[in-house]
Amino acid sequence: MVMELILALSKGRIFEDTMPLLEAAGIKVLENPETSRKLILPTSDPGIRVLIVRASDVPTYVQHGAADFGVAGKDVLLEHGGEGLYQPVDLHIAKCRMSVATRAGFDYETAVRQGARLRVATKFTSIAREHFGKKGVHVDLIKLYGSMELAPLVGLSDAIVDVVSTGSTLRANNLVEVEEIMDISSRLVVNQAALKMKRARLQPIIEAFERASLAKA
Ligand SMILES: Nc1ncnc2c1ncn2[C@@H]1O[C@H](COP(=O)(O)OP(=O)(O)OP(=O)(O)O)[C@@H](O)[C@H]1O
Numbered sequence: 608m609v610m611e612l613i614l615a616l617s618k619g620r621i622f623e624d625t626m627p628l629l630e631a632a633g634i635k636v637l638e639n640p641e642t643s644r645k646l647i648l649p650t651s652d653p654g655i656r657v658l659i660v661r662a663s664d665v666p667t668y669v670q671h672g673a674a675d676f677g678v679a680g681k682d683v684l685l686e687h688g689g690e691g692l693y694q695p696v697d698l699h700i701a702k703c704r705m706s707v708a709t710r711a712g713f714d715y716e717t718a719v720r721q722g723a724r725l726r727v728a729t730k731f732t733s734i735a736r737e738h739f740g741k742k743g744v745h746v747d748l749i750k751l752y753g754s755m756e757l758a759p760l761v762g763l764s765d766a767i768v769d770v771v772s773t774g775s776t777l778r779a780n781n782l783v784e785v786e787e788i789m790d791i792s793s794r795l796v797v798n799q800a801a802l803k804m805k806r807a808r809l810q811p812i813i814e815a816f817e818r819a820s821l822a823k824a
């Protein structure tokens with residue numbers, strides 16, 4: 608019996624950075640998600656299909672077994688909680704860092720030292736809660752779904768917690784990185800039941816991903 612494998616990926620940087628890893632496993636995706644409206648894409652292997660989902664939805668599809676495996680950022684996995692997911696490989700792709708940023712004139716160190724309540728806008732509320740909790744800083748978290756950089760500029764918050772790569776988005780908005788929280792990269796995630804039931808199919812792909820990603824470490 609041929610067991611089909613379903614891979615969940617998000618469009619953009621994760622899809623692009625996963626393509627060389629799939630090719631290392633001998634698999635080519637036959638349609639481009641940037642130009643196709645299809646959400647299920649065929650590959651050169653008739654037994655493997657790719658689901659195109661939002662980056663933050665990848666863990667949910669894999670957790671529930673709607674996809675057997677996927678690729679997701681550490682940020683997304685920490686916010687999701689990682690339940691039901693096996694995370695065998697750090698793929699060293701989509702590298703960035705999670706940081707605290709404020710307006711250039713805001714005295715973050717003093718605000719934190721004086722124990723003032725800090726208003727923090729972020730999409731990453733679990734990461735932010737954990738970070739400020741460990742530091743003993745009291746925060747009011749304001750949940751946003753994007754364009755976090757705007758919040759301090761219009762007085763919605765004192766600080767943001769967001770991913771930073773080149774720093775150009777912060778610079779363009781007159782914000783400064785005041786604290787790094789953690790390094791971020793994307794992981795291969797595998798449904799725990801699928802790993803047992805479909806191990807013979809999944810294992811060679813996991814190993815090929817591992818070998819190809821070591822070069823990026
Ligand atoms: N500027 C960046 N440089 C490198 N990696 C990044 C950058 N921004 C985000 N990432 C990483 O890439 C992953 C996917 O980012 P992407 O922009 O595709 O999704 P998103 O728009 O954040 O998610 P969603 O569509 O669910 O809101 C993130 O979870 C993060 O780990």
Ligand SMILES: O=P(O)(O)OC[C@H]1O[C@H](OP(=O)(O)OP(=O)(O)O)[C@H](O)[C@@H]1O
Pocket residue numbers: 753769770771772773774775776777
């Ligand atoms: O430090 P930088 O190199 O400027 O990268 C940081 C930016 O990258 C991400 O946005 P992205 O480019 O993914 O846009 P999106 O969130 O709208 O997809 C993130 O939300 C930051 O705004």
